[in-house]
Amino acid sequence: MTVSIIGLGLIGGSMAIDLKRRGFAQKILGVEKEPVNASAALKIGLVDEIVSFEEAVDAADIVVVAVPVGAAVKLLPQILDRFAGSGAKDKIVIDTCSTKAHIVRSVHYHPLRRRYVATHPMAGTEYSGPWAAMPNLFDGRACIFANSEESDPAAVKTIEQLYNVLNMRPIYMNSEQHDVHTAYVSHISHLTSFALALTVLDKEKDEKHIFDLASGGFSSTVRLAKSNADMWVPILSQNRDNVLQVIDTYIDKMGEFRQAIADYDEDKIRSLIEEANHIKKILG
Amino acid sequence: MTVSIIGLGLIGGSMAIDLKRRGFAQKILGVEKEPVNASAALKIGLVDEIVSFEEAVDAADIVVVAVPVGAAVKLLPQILDRFAGSGAKDKIVIDTCSTKAHIVRSVHYHPLRRRYVATHPMAGTEYSGPWAAMPNLFDGRACIFANSEESDPAAVKTIEQLYNVLNMRPIYMNSEQHDVHTAYVSHISHLTSFALALTVLDKEKDEKHIFDLASGGFSSTVRLAKSNADMWVPILSQNRDNVLQVIDTYIDKMGEFRQAIADYDEDKIRSLIEEANHIKKILG
Secondary structure: OEEEEEOOOHHHHHHHHHHHHOOOOOEEEEEOOOHHHHHHHHHHOOOOEEOOHHHHHHHOOEEEEOOOHHHHHHHHHHHHHHHHHHOOOOOEEEEOOOOOHHHHHHOOOOOOHHHEEEEEEOOOOOOOOHHHOOOOOOOOOEEEEEOHHHOOHHHHHHHHHHHHHOOOEEEEEOHHHHHHHHHHHHHHHHHHHHHHHHHHHHHHHHOOOOOOOOOOOHHHHHHHHHOOHHHHHHHHHHOHHHHHHHHHHHHHHHHHHHHHHHOOOHHHHHHHHHHHOOHHHHHO | OEEEEEOOOHHHHHHHHHHHHOOOOOEEEEEOOOHHHHHHHHHHOOOOEEOOHHHHHHHOOEEEEOOOHHHHHHHHHHHHHHHHHHOOOOOEEEEOOOOOHHHHHHOOOOOOHHHEEEEEEOOOOOOOOHHHOOOOOOOOOEEEEEOHHHOOHHHHHHHHHHHHHOOOEEEEEOHHHHHHHHHHHHHHHHHHHHHHHHHHHHHHHHOOOOOOOOOOOHHHHHHHHHOOHHHHHHHHHHOHHHHHHHHHHHHHHHHHHHHHHHOOOHHHHHHHHHHHOOHHHHHO
16 A cells, blocks of 8 residues: 655654554555654654655555645645546545534535545643654544445445554544534634743743742643644635634633622532533543 | 541641651551541551540641642631640641631740741642552652741751752742742642533533544643642632732733634644643643
């Protein structure tokens, strides 16, 4: 099996490592538009070769699109077009993007739509680029398959095998459900971290040297604020409506705390905290 | 040296472990009002004996008040009164509370004020109770000494030695600075986690089974939402003014994101994220 990976960042690079060393792919071709990243990916040994977009699509059994979702929406139809042009009927393309409704809609009427499998491997760190790629990143995490009934069953089966090699649990849902889900589970977490970082940075300008930021739970809560703008701008933009809805609920909840604290209403503060503690049951 | 620890939870229990095994205390006496916690503390071996409040104060060279700040404010003057009553001039009492202005003010005019050293060891986990106590909890973290000029220099020196044995770096500031500091570094982090948990729990009622909450950065961001109400209600209440100010800044920052996303203003979203990324420089 030859796998071509477009975008050799955290996700694409980490896939490359495990698909190769676990024997799923005999050959990994990489496409990377940043020359520095491309040469790093070669040096680190993430891929066997860096090739052009066209070579990558033509040589691959599976093409993995692992670029920010704004770019992915542009590339995906070009890849399906090239599949069609070459007459190849058994190639598969997948994406790994964090929003799904927009990209799925973008190829809905493409004649080769069924060779596309929409996936979202839910794993990552706050770091990016080929240097951030690591083995075992996906082990034990969930991979969402969106609208898989719109893909050829054989293609879905092959991609299930791919994610099985990465030790991921498949979850099936439609792309709209997915985007609601990720707005709650992932996108709002990033926004709360970004806003927390901005809040503290604002204060820190005035009061240098008093902060010892490694303490007090701050570092885990703000960790995601290190995340990359190239990735997050299109996610927040494409998932606008769901994200706005979650932000509004979130600001309401923060407002309830604000009011209770302003009123010295200790019973209300307690009941809000105890309700929040229920998250233990979900997180286990 | 005999150290009496009032409150055998995460902080008091963890102090007990390291002060004993590192040789600072020859004897550790514990006071614990919850019978279940008291017998657990004995069983785990956190303390040599469980004694009454009076016995603990009378037998100790150092009394450590490691209970939630609402209770600590009531106990501290009683301990100083008992020091005065016994005629002992070299006993020391410290507290470990997360807000300092209120407790420092509460004994400002006490005749034995100088035998009290106000400290805040900035370490912890989201767990509580004697079962949460662990060795090495404090290693490498910061300990704030608040208004230490109001304490006897010899008492401060002894307590510096105590925290030195716990491998903590001392930081000196006044109690008002401390409470601003912790509002930014710790209290708002907890509030963002509580609000995030409430937001997701709200949604989860409607849409069961679609959430895989271990993924997507959610778990690190929401970790602090497991924190205990007994501890956090008095902190948020006592540090009301600082906390309200930070919440307001925070809601403003979240509102900027909201507006930019609502407007599809990708340049603005990008600039907010890139500004938030500066937290990397501070966290190192």
